[in-house]
């Protein structure tokens with residue numbers, strides 16, 4: 001008997017969406033019950049953490065490329081032990097992921113902004129920074145600009161990290177898996193602050209982080225057959241001004257770079273490190 005193969009072509013398309021209307025429209029609360037709240041007609045979202053639980057939310061849409069901005073105001077005061085994670089992820093064993101994680105500290109000591117990039121399930125690409133301002137006093141904008149050529153992490157428009165597409169050197173690059181935006185506030189007193197030496201001070205609970213002014217000029221993944229193409233997917237990396245700002249941040253505010261951690265990679269640094 002002859003097999004007839006049916007080739008089912010799923011036409012997946014993207015629409016460039018400029019979103020940022022309302023947290024009600026763009027996000028859903030996924031964790032923590034009443035600890036996550038959408039307030040002020042959808043203009044503000046707050047996450048809180050107490051001894052019983054943290055909380056979190058995720059975007060309704062999945063995105064593949066684009067520029068995604070969010071303003072965050074982090075847990076003030078003694079935030080030691082708390083972690084505010086804000087990231088894009090496709091989930092699953094071969095997931096792609098682009099991470100911002102804010103590790104709290106004791107009052108007066110600096111937060112650590114931890115970043116990582118996973119492609120096809122492999123991460124181990126941490127870079128950490130201190131910030132040039134107190135991220136708990138006001139809202140600041142944290143952005144991911146993601147296109148087929150590079151991923152740029154920025155803070156208030158200043159690039160802090162660029163992960164270039166180096167597939168030509170055999171480094172996988174996140175470019176096939178659409179990702180959702182996730183955020184959560186949780187307790188990581190075992191490791192977050194000074195490697196776990198400083199524990200969470202639960203007398204300060206609940207801890208609260210706030211979000212506003214979400215803006216995505218991004219390609220939204222849809223599985224229906226509209227044929228509009230996505231213009232945000234064209235490749236672009238940092239220009240000379242951006243490179244200069246990036247160098248300023250990396251020189252003055254970077255506190256950990258996997259690309260200089262030779263103890264960790266005795267067989268040699270990862271291939272992307274020689275052109276990062």
Ligand SMILES: *[C@@H]1O[C@H](CO)[C@@H](O)[C@H](O)[C@H]1NC(C)=O
Nearest residue numbers: 103105109110112192193194
């Ligand atoms: C907390 O503050 C100490 C002292 O300034 C610093 O070494 C550390 O990197 C800060 N951040 C974390 C997450 O421990």
